[in-house]
Amino acid sequence: MNIALPTLVLLVFLVPGFLFRRMFYSGEFSEQYFKENLVSLIFPTLLTSIIVHLLCYIILSPLVLNPDTTSIGILISGTNNSSEISKVTQNVLTNYKSVLLYSVIASLTGAFGGLLVKIIIRNYKLDRKYKILRFQNEWHYLFSGELLDFPNVPGRTNNIDFVIVEALVSSDEGTILYSGFLDDYILSSSTGIDRIYLKDVRWHYIKDDLLQVNASNENKKEHQRFIIGDFFIIPFNRIINLNISYYSVEQESQSVNTNEI
Amino acid sequence: MAFSFNTAPKVISDKFTKLAKEGRLADILEAVYDERSNNNAHSLTGTSKNGAIKVVRIGSFSTNGK
Numbered sequence: 001m002n003i004a005l006p007t008l009v010l011l012v013f014l015v016p017g018f019l020f021r022r023m024f025y026s027g028e029f030s031e032q033y034f035k036e037n038l039v040s041l042i043f044p045t046l047l048t049s050i051i052v053h054l055l056c057y058i059i060l061s062p063l064v065l066n067p068d069t070t071s072i073g074i075l076i077s078g079t080n081n082s083s084e085i086s087k088v089t090q091n092v093l094t095n096y097k098s099v100l101l102y103s104v105i106a107s108l109t110g111a112f113g114g115l116l117v118k119i120i121i122r123n124y125k126l127d128r129k130y131k132i133l134r135f136q137n138e139w140h141y142l143f144s145g146e147l148l149d150f151p152n153v154p155g156r157t158n159n160i161d162f163v164i165v166e167a168l169v170s171s172d173e174g175t176i177l178y179s180g181f182l183d184d185y186i187l188s189s190s191t192g193i194d195r196i197y198l199k200d201v202r203w204h205y206i207k208d209d210l211l212q213v214n215a216s217n218e219n220k221k222e223h224q225r226f227i228i229g230d231f232f233i234i235p236f237n238r239i240i241n242l243n244i245s246y247y248s249v250e251q252e253s254q255s256v257n258t259n260e261i
Numbered sequence: 262m263a264f265s266f267n268t269a270p271k272v273i274s275d276k277f278t279k280l281a282k283e284g285r286l287a288d289i290l291e292a293v294y295d296e297r298s299n300n301n302a303h304s305l306t307g308t309s310k311n312g313a314i315k316v317v318r319i320g321s322f323s324t325n326g327k
Contacts, residue, residue: 027269028268119266119268123268140270141270142322143270143272144271144272145272145320148319154320160274161273161274161276162272162277163272163273164293181286182272182273183272185272200290241324242323242324243322243323244321244322244323244324245318245320245321246318246319246321247293247296247316247318247319248319249276249277249289249314249315249316249317250314250316251280251285251313252312252314252315
């Protein structure tokens with residue numbers, strides 16, 4: 001049995017499925033694509049490939065292109081019949097323009113299909129409503145506050161204007177609590193997140209908190225320190241604990257003006 | 262619903278960015294720490310010292326970093 005030819009045909013067959021999934025898990029969700037193992041990658045890819053090819057077959061059959069399913073079947077079957085193989089090869093070479101055009105159309109359908117499905121899911125917030133459509137990287141939902149839109153979670157994401165992160169970080173001198181506005185975060189394929197970017201950061205040693213608790217009111221003093229700079233970056237592997245708070249902000253003068261109007 | 266090709270989750274709203282550009286970040290921080298300093302667990306609002314900025318805590322979650 002010839003194995004190389006069916007494998008090659010199968011790989012070409014899977015290209016639209018690969019492109020669909022690559023575009024679906026593109027941009028901010030690309031880390032999920034690379035995190036998957038071979039089994040969980042092949043099965044959905046095969047499934048989406050079949051759907052894309054069926055769609056292309058239905059649409060393109062009545063038009064100029066007429067995919068020769070018998071030839072495809074012979075190629076995948078791995079037959080040893082050299083006359084059949086040479087006949088199919090000859091057929092492919094004769095109609096190479098149609099074969100190439102079909103492959104390009106199927107690949108583009110897969111790529112745009114994946115992107116379109118992702119845009120629809122995100123725009124209509126279907127990933128927040130239905131768990132089955134949710135992207136696996138929970139940090140997006142946590143940091144953006146989109147998890148407030150999950151069923152049975154109070155609050156609405158629309159109201160969030162900014163996020164305050166308090167990060168407990170270990171150091172040789174003791175545990176430090178950093179607090180600031182969340183500005184950005186970088187994902188990692190292994191730990192889910194690589195580092196977080198904070199702005200206007202205050203920090204203090206946790207041991208100072210204990211001293212403050214024990215001190216009398218007269219002896220209490222401000223022990224928080226500011227970090228000057230645009231961004232403060234914390235590597236995620238140093239973080240012990242995170243507290244994430246979502247806030248809405250109102251400019252009082254604006255609301256007064258609105259009421260007056 | 263505004264349809265957008267950008268599907269990335271937003272962590273900062275346009276309103277916050279506008280206020281930050283106007284130099285109100287210090288006021289916002291004051292309001293946040295005012296909300297934090299309220300020991301009453303039911304008080305979710307904080308106001309800056311000049312009263313120009315009011316913040317409301319919508320939600321809060323804690324997680325370990327691993």
